[in-house]
Amino acid sequence: MSFFWGSWITILSLGCWLFIFAVLVWTLRSKPVLDEDETTGHSYDGIREFDKPLPKWWLVIFFGTMIWGLGYFVLFPAIQPNVWKGVTTVEVDGQQVPWTSANELNSQLQANNRVFIENFEQNILANAGASEATAILAKLSDLQAQRKTNEKNEDLQKQIDEQITLLAPYVDKLAADPEAQKAGNRLFLQNCALCHGSNAKGSVGYPNLTDNDWLYGGTADQILLTIHNGRVGAMAAWQKQLGESGVRAAAEYVLKISGNQNDYTLDEAKVAQGKAIFEQNCVLCHGADAKGLTAMGAPNLTDDIWLFGGDRETIRTTIRHGRSGVMPEWQSKLGNERVMLLAAYVRSLSQSAE
Ligand code: HEC
Ligand code: HEC
Numbered sequence: 356m357s358f359f360w361g362s363w364i365t366i367l368s369l370g371c372w373l374f375i376f377a378v379l380v381w382t383l384r385s386k387p388v389l390d391e392d393e394t395t396g397h398s399y400d401g402i403r404e405f406d407k408p409l410p411k412w413w414l415v416i417f418f419g420t421m422i423w424g425l426g427y428f429v430l431f432p433a434i435q436p437n438v439w440k441g442v443t444t445v446e447v448d449g450q451q452v453p454w455t456s457a458n459e460l461n462s463q464l465q466a467n468n469r470v471f472i473e474n475f476e477q478n479i480l481a482n483a484g485a486s487e488a489t490a491i492l493a494k495l496s497d498l499q500a501q502r503k504t505n506e507k508n509e510d511l512q513k514q515i516d517e518q519i520t521l522l523a524p525y526v527d528k529l530a531a532d533p534e535a536q537k538a539g540n541r542l543f544l545q546n547c548a549l550c551h552g553s554n555a556k557g558s559v560g561y562p563n564l565t566d567n568d569w570l571y572g573g574t575a576d577q578i579l580l581t582i583h584n585g586r587v588g589a590m591a592a593w594q595k596q597l598g599e600s601g602v603r604a605a606a607e608y609v610l611k612i613s614g615n616q617n618d619y620t621l622d623e624a625k626v627a628q629g630k631a632i633f634e635q636n637c638v639l640c641h642g643a644d645a646k647g648l649t650a651m652g653a654p655n656l657t658d659d660i661w662l663f664g665g666d667r668e669t670i671r672t673t674i675r676h677g678r679s680g681v682m683p684e685w686q687s688k689l690g691n692e693r694v695m696l697l698a699a700y701v702r703s704l705s706q707s708a709e
Contacts, residue, residue: 539700585684
């Protein structure tokens, strides 16, 4: 917290307390000059003002609240929070840390999460006959805890991915379980529908998850890795390297191999030129048969399923400027258990389309 906001809090809390205390002391001390009849001499509509002491019960309550207030200064970081953290603590990541509203929120979120995980393990996993996944999940979260302090360790990431892959058979079990599907569907609507649509059929740039056409693969382990770590599509821009005529030739070839769904009159000379360009530049990712490579996230270019669009101008734009769709990672936001449920849900969607 900056010094300014720390001071702001101090003035509002301690400053207010001192001000009220000072006013109280001042009124207790001040003795107005009294007339002989013990009044102050003020008279309002015939009612005369005496100078009587404040009632005891009122004073007791007043001082009581001030002492109560002092208690708060001890318990909470109400005075320059950078200096005095208060003695109250909450539990975050298994450790007692000083109270702040952010720590309290985290603590409560983690407590909720523990309830969720308990329910996931004892009911959902157990009912689907997938209880053995619990041991893998424990190992996985251990490794992830290590990654927190050791971010750039590639070997650690490999071990993490290995554990994720081991979860695949249990994801398949969950995919066949109606209860797990229901939970997965809820999570999907909350987190994924924004991009992939509430029916998961996607839109331009956001893949349809209900068909059997995959950028990164549709087996349980591939889907798990996609959701867990996220993916970034890497289709380079070719305009500089191929020139506009090269871009057009390559596009013409893509139209041809995809079956020319829009019935364009194709320029066969360009198609031939495009074939040569393709073989030289594109097969590395899209494959020699242009059917795509899941290891690269490169789509199949021979079918009628388009991520960005299959009309001539869109294909040219794709090749000219490149594309880079971003699928965010979800592990840090949702945790391993929810990622499992989501992978199972996505898997069930495409299985029912088989
Ligand atoms: C911000 C938008 C966005 C959100 C939110 C999002 N995705 Fe994605 N997702 C994408 C994009 C874009 C791609 C394609 C990446 C690419 O072009 O390489 C993708 C790809 C995928 C794939 C791979 C599909 C394939 O063909 O291999 C899966 C599976 C997937 N998302 C599942 C999910 C799930 C489950 C969620 C919710 C937890 C989710 N996505 C949330 C944008 C999003
Ligand atoms: C480095 C790997 C790589 C190379 C090389 C590459 N591509 Fe791609 N291409 C991709 C990826 C990955 C995507 C998907 C991008 C995304 O998901 O954001 C893609 C997407 C496309 C699409 C869009 C398909 C759709 O469904 O909308 C077309 C068309 C395409 N590439 C054509 C080509 C052509 C033609 C070449 C050669 C000139 C080429 N690509 C070279 C990786 C590559």
